[in-house]
Amino acid sequence: MLDIKKIRGDFPILNKKILNNKDLIYLDTAASAQKPKVVIDEINSFYSNNYANVSRGVHTLSVESTFKYEDARKKVQKFINADSEREIIFTKSATESINLIANSFASKYINEGDEIILTVMEHHSNIIPWFLIRDKYKCKILFANIDSTGNIDQKHFESLISEKTKLVSITHLSNVFGTIVNQEIINMCNNAGIPILLDGCQSASHIPIDVKTLGCDYFVFSGHKLYAPTGVGVFYGKENLIEELPPYQGGGGMIADVSIDGATFTDLPAKFEAGTPPLVEAYGLGVAIDYVNELGMSEISEHEFRLTNYALDKMQDLDFVDIHGANENKHSIISFNIKNVHSHEVSSFLDVEGIAIRAGHHCCQPLMKHLSLNSTARLSFGMYNTEDEVDIFINALKKCRDFFTK
Amino acid sequence: MLDIKKIRGDFPILNKKILNNKDLIYLDTAASAQKPKVVIDEINSFYSNNYANVSRGVHTLSVESTFKYEDARKKVQKFINADSEREIIFTKSATESINLIANSFASKYINEGDEIILTVMEHHSNIIPWFLIRDKYKCKILFANIDSTGNIDQKHFESLISEKTKLVSITHLSNVFGTIVNQEIINMCNNAGIPILLDGCQSASHIPIDVKTLGCDYFVFSGHKLYAPTGVGVFYGKENLIEELPPYQGGGGMIADVSIDGATFTDLPAKFEAGTPPLVEAYGLGVAIDYVNELGMSEISEHEFRLTNYALDKMQDLDFVDIHGANENKHSIISFNIKNVHSHEVSSFLDVEGIAIRAGHHCCQPLMKHLSLNSTARLSFGMYNTEDEVDIFINALKKCRDFFTK
């Protein structure tokens, strides 16, 4: 069992008063997680003691920085159980990771008429990069339906798979429903020999990740949702696959030889990391991973799952609340609406009570259209949340309903 | 006059002993600058007091984060005297900024047979993105020669300009020679109506920048060379020009409306900022700009120019040293070789003396080939360097020569 009180002590911001001198109740980890002191301190220490640019220098600070950066890569590799650190590319965000694979993959494998399968519950960051590819290569983007529980409609998904399918790219854990993708979906792709990309933005911080057991070919996530600094993301791809792909961006650090006639590129992972990387941010991600590992990803996951069910139980008893998607298979994220009250009102009302939740379309407009909603309110949990906080939240929901529908 | 002693007190790392218990003499600012305490502290404070994701939330922390992020944009705008904050795009690095404009510009304006002009002294980050464009669009990349002083050969440059020229992209301050581009080069482009991109990676930290007086259409630089955190870069483009350009990456935050059929994009600057941005890093860049402004960019520039000339004077007296490029028009950066001693030896030798310089091709292989060198040693100054440090450096050069050529 996690010692949540101790954990909360590790997060400086959780011990702050915000608006109206209320204690902060942070229920917006799905948008971005708060940072433990050790991550903040290590950024400080890096800049204060060891900082220089990576890879290209011979002097001591450059060596230290390079080692710290490459060490972070190894930590990420172990965290998702990748085979090799050559499979771990640092980007600025999951969004960039998806743009990277979309561009590199498409320029090698996508032709007119080819098809890429997404689902209607994807985040815009897993839709727009593919739309841009569609415009360039005249391929088709197909959207698998979801059922009323907030899971992929497997029959429909299966019906979309064909000879023309070149890639499947889907969210591992929905940032609206909190649902986790069914393993059968991944298996279907594996069986059909279709490469599959999992958008692990939400899953990486909530459930243990093993890319090999999962059977995904590509996996992406953002550091900032995993208690790490902003400005760093991860792209994972199976070595034999990404070895074949052309680079995405060009610049320093990714070339073997350059003349005015042309250039040859270095080996993985540098091939995909043009320019000075977000090196302190990557280091910070490594520190965050250490922190998470020390507590135990399974323990964190269990705690959050328990909290989710605790909240669902209480929310179900509120007849003025609509919860989106079934309660089963929900992890850390709950989207809901108060009947006849717009999510903005809910969020502003809770904000004044010190409670941070998100309101809006959550960068999932196609899903909102599918649900015939224009926005929802969403609470999401991190390792630091407690049942007490849920109680305060539930109470605030009641007050909110009273205020707006009196 | 700058109070260098006070400034040095602001940089925690400068007060550290490194290898062999030597005082650090950091002469590698051109690779990356060290960070003042205020930047490090403000990162800490942001994460400890105000952190949340930007733009999409209604709650207090999200508002505070958004304001801090947008405030940084205004600071950058003023720092380079851009007309509007809509012209300032945050990226992860200058390298990404160049990839952004290369891709967006090319997809709208570049066709087979068109020409883009660079120079042989460009950094790989201002070459490879254009090579990738060349491969895609079958355009030509022309390289302007440089003369023996390390400046662009104006006659040759002029001879390259033609009807086919669609864009000129050149370094504002050479990271090998320290030379500053002649204003006439920019004027030539303006007169010919050819858009010009200045790679301001080195200039932004060494000389005051005014994009309007310069007359450039696009300008890029990296935060980390301007005393700011890693993981953030800037892309500037004239509003009327970049309004016409398509987005580069796709994702959350840059769309107006999305359905499964397609998407429409938001206005500047968000159109070019897909996904969660490096928001704390951008904030850190704003803090670094405040710090620099307080000291005065002109004062910093004068100090570094004086130091450069001080070092050049002393180095000229060393008959075993070759300095690359003429001494005039050199700012903050000096590339050299010790006769018959490889730059790696020089760097390792100085490292043990506590002196950090860079050795290698400085991501400028075409220039190295042009100079028939395989590598050079390079010292570069930041605001914190002193004449005393130059003296120690000169002395170490002598010891180095003695050791290797005894």
Place this chain on the structure above:
Amino acid sequence: MNDLIKELYQEIILDHGQSPRNFGECDPHNKSADGHNPLCGDNLKLTFYINNEDVIEDIKFTGEGCAISLASASLMTEKLKGKKIDIAEEIFSDFTNLVSGSSEDLKVLNEEDSLYALKGVGGFPMRVKCATMAWHAFKSALKS
């Protein structure tokens, strides 16, 4: 109940938010524009008719949104109906100043105005876009 919330959601806001006035489409109309808040997906369609004396003879809106955006649109239509365009534009700039917290130098609006009820939005900066969505639609319709 909390003061900030009470200031944001004054009676008149809740009232107009729940039962917006001038909801619908003008027939005939000679100006129209869509308003859109990309943060949340809220949207509206504004239509109005300007006669040949430059007076806004009729103005209506439809759409989905939060109480703030609906109330703001509703109050806007009440305020602008019957106004000449140049006055309407002055009201526009006064209103945007009011809700972004700079209510000192207003030219045509004063504390008696029902629009003043939206002043509390200044305390919730992320809601300014909700309050101004209809107004920006008005402005862009004028240009069209």
Place this chain on the structure above:
Amino acid sequence: MNDLIKELYQEIILDHGQSPRNFGECDPHNKSADGHNPLCGDNLKLTFYINNEDVIEDIKFTGEGCAISLASASLMTEKLKGKKIDIAEEIFSDFTNLVSGSSEDLKVLNEEDSLYALKGVGGFPMRVKCATMAWHAFKSALKS
């Protein structure tokens, strides 16, 4: 003079760096490869002749580089000439262990070997690539 530097640049390194042995191209040769250090642009070309008893009969290199890379290439050619391939491969793995700081379990190299002079590279991690450039070229030539 500083100890770390002295350890890195032992007499034999400086000597081989300044006057590399076996500098040139083997004629005839049946194996060759290029070595390249992308950090600095150093490069070399290695050629050797393996006879039908799997013995490296002759081995030479040309190229540009720092003292460490030239000395390492020079000492490598001296060491490998006349060796059977399987022994050469053991030397390869011993050497890469030696310069990356793990010199405990070496199989064929010992402190008497001239190659031991490169052990000091372990104190300069960014120079390991200099010391191993020729060796990686050797390894990749074997595979070719």
